[in-house]
Each structure stands twice: as structure tokens, then as C-alpha cells.
Amino acid sequence: MSSNGSSGQHTSVDRQTLLSLDHIRAVLIRLEDTIVFDLIERAQYAHNPPMYAPGAFKELREKENWEASWVEWFLKETEAAHAKVRRFDTPDEYPFTPIEQLPKAILPPLTYPDVLFKAAVVNANSRIWSWYRDDVVPAITRKHGLQADDGQYGSAATRDVEVLSAVSRRIHFGMFVSESKFQSSPADFIEPIRARDRVKLEALITKPAVEAALLVRLAEKAKVYGQDLDTLLAAGKQGTAKIDTEEVVRIYRERIIPETKVVEVDYLLKRLEGLSEEEVANLANRR
Numbered sequence: 001m002s003s004n005g006s007s008g009q010h011t012s013v014d015r016q017t018l019l020s021l022d023h024i025r026a027v028l029i030r031l032e033d034t035i036v037f038d039l040i041e042r043a044q045y046a047h048n049p050p051m052y053a054p055g056a057f058k059e060l061r062e063k064e065n066w067e068a069s070w071v072e073w074f075l076k077e078t079e080a081a082h083a084k085v086r087r088f089d090t091p092d093e094y095p096f097t098p099i100e101q102l103p104k105a106i107l108p109p110l111t112y113p114d115v116l117f118k119a120a121v122v123n124a125n126s127r128i129w130s131w132y133r134d135d136v137v138p139a140i141t142r143k144h145g146l147q148a149d150d151g152q153y154g155s156a157a158t159r160d161v162e163v164l165s166a167v168s169r170r171i172h173f174g175m176f177v178s179e180s181k182f183q184s185s186p187a188d189f190i191e192p193i194r195a196r197d198r199v200k201l202e203a204l205i206t207k208p209a210v211e212a213a214l215l216v217r218l219a220e221k222a223k224v225y226g227q228d229l230d231t232l233l234a235a236g237k238q239g240t241a242k243i244d245t246e247e248v249v250r251i252y253r254e255r256i257i258p259e260t261k262v263v264e265v266d267y268l269l270k271r272l273e274g275l276s277e278e279e280v281a282n283l284a285n286r287r
């Protein structure tokens, strides 16, 4: 959700656009490209297990007083710079580092249109980090050998931070999807929210045709973006693909889409928090 950069202190996209499902889905589709490219970038390097193990580098412990992993330290360093330029002031960006450990923005805050219901905002980054570390990284780097280590800890961590940022943004966009769906028919959601009925809420937000089309499109993107055009053009034969198409599709199917749905449902469960009976009744009567 970029700002217009002017001194007017307003952002460029209005509330109605932000809540339009077409706009939201266009953002999600664009993020597919970013995520596929970022995965390809990370897949150039080996798994490098020490990067993900807490306390694995004595230099980090001694020089930076940092006991967690190398990648988490680099996330904190990167996010500290980004916090200063207001990245986490926008309603679609959430840090992996606890916000209280990050510096304040240098410039005064921008005003964003009130789109999300503030009390319902969720942060899924600790779960995203766990499955990225334990599943995504080993899967996309398997071609270098199981648990292989090429010592490229800086380059690989830079790519990790890029993948994690794009995946996190994509997943937290689920809150905009939820708000949009809620606004279009609040009455359908109120009862399952009050009954804490996750299954019913998940059924209300799930669109199997959208998911199916996404996975088909994604397979094509992974195939096209991951092909070795240099070998094809120079030698007239297929080179080695830069990424396993099926792995990219699996990561979306088993991780990214389900996590987006968890965020959507978690958001909805908190969507009525702090509202009076009258306010909920008004929502229920809105068509």
C-alpha cells in the first residue's frame, strides 16, 4: 500500500478500492510473481542449516549479543531499517521482529484510510517463520543435497528475508479479503462469529474455484520463470529448471493458502470485538 510520497500525508489508494475483491485479488496475483522469483533466488543456495539454528554462530553471540538464529538476526537488522522509513505503519506490512524491538519511524506517520477493523488485526509471522524454516527452505534447496551447506550465509539470508517479507505480506492481505467479504454481507458472518464457529467461517470465505485457478496459473509461472533460457537459446536444449514447479505449487497449496485462510478466520473471529449490541444489530440489518 504505497504512499504517494507527497507532503499531503495521505496514501494513494482510497477505501473503496482497498475493499474491492478485484483489487485485492490483483494484488495477490502480482505477489505470486514476486514470491516465485524470490523462491528461485533463494533456491540458488544450499539449505545451510546453521543459518536457522539458534545460537549457531559464536560471533553473533559475542559481537551482537544475539542468541536466536542468523536469519532472525538479519530479519531484525533489515526490519530496523525498514521501520525507520515507515514500512510497518502501513496496514499490509507486519514485522517478524517484535515491534517494540524496532526503532521508531523518522518521518511523521502517514494517514491510511481506515479499512481494517483495528481490534481484529492479527500477526501470523511466528507461524510463517516456523514452516518457512522447517519445510520451505529444505524443499526448495533439496537439489543441492540434503542439509547441504555452501557457506553463503549472507546471500542466502538476504533471499530468505525477501521471501519471508513477500509471503508475509501476501498472507496478511487475507485480512483485507475478510473485511471485504464481511462488508458485503455482515449478516452471514455474525452468528458464526458469535458461536466461535471456525468451520463455518472457513466455509464462508473459501472459494474453491479461485484456489484451483491460482494453482494452475502458479504452475505456469514457476515453469516459465524457472526455465533456463540461456541454455535453451545457446544450445537449443532444455537446461536445468531453477526451481521445482511442483514444490512451488505444493508450498502454495499446503502452506500459503491455508495460512491465508487462518488469518482470514482469525480476523473474523475478532471482527465484532468492542462493538455494542446496537452496532452489531445495525450491521446485521445492512444488506
Ligand SMILES: O=C(O)C(=O)C[C@]1(C(=O)O)C=C[C@@H](O)C=C1
Pocket (backbone or CB within 6 Å): 025, 028, 177, 205, 206, 207, 208, 210, 211, 214, 256, 257, 258, 260, 261, 264
Ligand atoms: O481470493 C479469495 O477470496 C481469498 O480468500 C484468498 C484465497 C487465497 O489464499 O488465495 C483464500 C481462500 C479462498 O478459497 C480463495 C483464495
